[in-house]
Amino acid sequence: MKLESQVASLELSKRLKELGVKQDGAFWWCRAVRKKSYRIILGKPDRYAEKFSAFTVAELGNILKHTDLPFFEAHTKRWSTIHRDGTINLSADTEADARAKTLVYLLEKGIVKS
Numbered sequence: 001m002k003l004e005s006q007v008a009s010l011e012l013s014k015r016l017k018e019l020g021v022k023q024d025g026a027f028w029w030c031r032a033v034r035k036k037s038y039r040i041i042l043g044k045p046d047r048y049a050e051k052f053s054a055f056t057v058a059e060l061g062n063i064l065k066h067t068d069l070p071f072f073e074a075h076t077k078r079w080s081t082i083h084r085d086g087t088i089n090l091s092a093d094t095e096a097d098a099r100a101k102t103l104v105y106l107l108e109k110g111i112v113k114s
Contacts, residue, residue: 003027003040005093007054008100010038016100017052019107020114021063025053060099067112 008016010029017023030048031038038050045051055063079098080091090105092098106112 006096007040007056008060008096009094010052010054012097012100012104013052013054015104016055016107019104021053021103021107022114023051023053025055025059027054027056028052029054055096055100057096057099060096060103063103064099064106067106 007013007025007027013029027040027042028045028048029038029052030041030045031050032047033049040054041048053059078091078093079095080089081098081102090098090101092101103112107114
């Protein structure tokens with residue numbers, strides 16, 4: 001499985017940083033000063049122009065475990081997060097993105113704080 005499938009997407013990683021989530025993941029989406037594209041690296045990205053924690057499924061699970069954790073399930077190669085009371089129903093291509101979308105939702109609605 002590709003690393004990109006095991007961490008939150010670049011777009012969701014940027015949004016989590018904007019929402020104030022502490023940037024302390026093992027992996028990072030990084031862009032060098034003269035480069036247009038991002039790549040994932042392991043470890044602290046001190047020398048990069050832009051950097052966002054690329055949280056893994058496990059890291060996002062640790063963040064979400066302090067909330068009323070939604071239930072995650074797979075359906076035909078898509079991941080869904082369905083809250084117990086039915087108020088959240090999000091889906092993504094990867095489990096990491098489903099968890100990241102859930103965290104974004106909870107932060108945006110003020111249900112949890114970063």
